[in-house]
Amino acid sequence: MSYQKILHSPELIQLYQQGHLFKVLSKFADHINQEKYLGAGTHAASFRHKKGREVLKICTKKISYFQHFPLLEHSRDTHAQQFQKQIDICYPYLLPVKNILYEDNYVFIYTQKLCHRLSISKITREMVAKIFRMVHFLTERNLLLTDLAPNNFGLREKRKHHRIFLYDYHDLQPISVDGKQLRTNWWKGIIKNLTLYMSAIYCRQNIKKYEKIMENFNQEGYQIIKKERLLPPPYIKLLYYVSSHPQNVNEERFCQLLEKCVENFR
Ligand SMILES: Nc1ncnc2c1ncn2[C@@H]1O[C@H](COP(=O)(O)OP(=O)(O)O)[C@@H](O)[C@H]1O
Numbered sequence: 001m002s003y004q005k006i007l008h009s010p011e012l013i014q015l016y017q018q019g020h021l022f023k024v025l026s027k028f029a030d031h032i033n034q035e036k037y038l039g040a041g042t043h044a045a046s047f048r049h050k051k052g053r054e055v056l057k058i059c060t061k062k063i064s065y066f067q068h069f070p071l072l073e074h075s076r077d078t079h080a081q082q083f084q085k086q087i088d089i090c091y092p093y094l095l096p097v098k099n100i101l102y103e104d105n106y107v108f109i110y111t112q113k114l115c116h117r118l119s120i121s122k123i124t125r126e127m128v129a130k131i132f133r134m135v136h137f138l139t140e141r142n143l144l145l146t147d148l149a150p151n152n153f154g155l156r157e158k159r160k161h162h163r164i165f166l167y168d169y170h171d172l173q174p175i176s177v178d179g180k181q182l183r184t185n186w187w188k189g190i191i192k193n194l195t196l197y198m199s200a201i202y203c204r205q206n207i208k209k210y211e212k213i214m215e216n217f218n219q220e221g222y223q224i225i226k227k228e229r230l231l232p233p234p235y236i237k238l239l240y241y242v243s244s245h246p247q248n249v250n251e252e253r254f255c256q257l258l259e260k261c262v263e264n265f266r
């Protein structure tokens with residue numbers, strides 16, 4: 001079988017070519033194969049598991065988490081178990097890691113519940129409100145997830161209700177270390193995706209236009225969005241704040257402004 005086809009992720013393919021996946025792929029041959037292949041991104045490849053009720057993911061350890069959150073001393077947990085605990089604290093925003101099935105120096109394998117795809121054309125106000133609460137929750141705890149694109153969210157059905165969860169948290173990292181932000185533009189990916197979700201519920205006709213503005217968001221872009229008055233005032237205020245202090249977006253102030261957006265959803 002050609003593993004290139006089912007791994008897709010350039011990072012996993014490189015590990016494969018270096019011979020680091022030989023052991024794990026033969027051990028999991030019944031689970032990691034073309035027949036069960038579901039999808040792949042930059043860091044992981046996913047496979048249907050437990051008759052399609054779950055997803056099994058093989059993920060590289062090159063993800064930000066393992067670089068930025070070192071293994072705690074005096075802990076009995078392995079590094080992947082530590083990752084699992086960190087993710088589980090973020091329930092109900094992040095889809096829990098169900099089980100860790102394997103771990104070595106290069107990759108780990110874990111399971112999650114299978115989700116339905118989130119389609120931007122079907123996103124609801126409640127879902128967008130939850131995404132805002134999620135960003136607030138994470139920022140308050142000095143946690144950053146930059147890739148909040150629709151293809152990283154899934155839906156789980158509960159009593160005929162669709163609940164949204166982020167199932168890809170592979171880029172989890174701290175915003176600041178010792179009081180210093182690791183990246184001054186940490187907020188950019190967040191704002192880009194929040195604007196996408198806001199335009200999906202408030203001004204669908206402008207999705208493409210606002211997406212373009214967000215490619216390089218600045219004061220000029222802010223002025224255009226402000227003048228059109230299609231997005232709610234608390235969100236416009238947040239856009240004003242980040243576009244006028246692009247190199248100096250304070251986490252606390254960012255959270256306060258997010259809170260106003262959350263209130264506006266009630
Ligand atoms: N819980 C899940 N339910 C359904 N599909 C999933 C789930 N997790 C991942 N996938 C599929 O696998 C792909 C890759 O997984 P993802 O966690 O996004 O890894 P990456 O960090 O490589 O983007 C996703 O784009 C999606 O198609």
Ligand SMILES: [Mg+2]
Binds near residue numbers: 041042152168
């Ligand atoms: Mg992904």
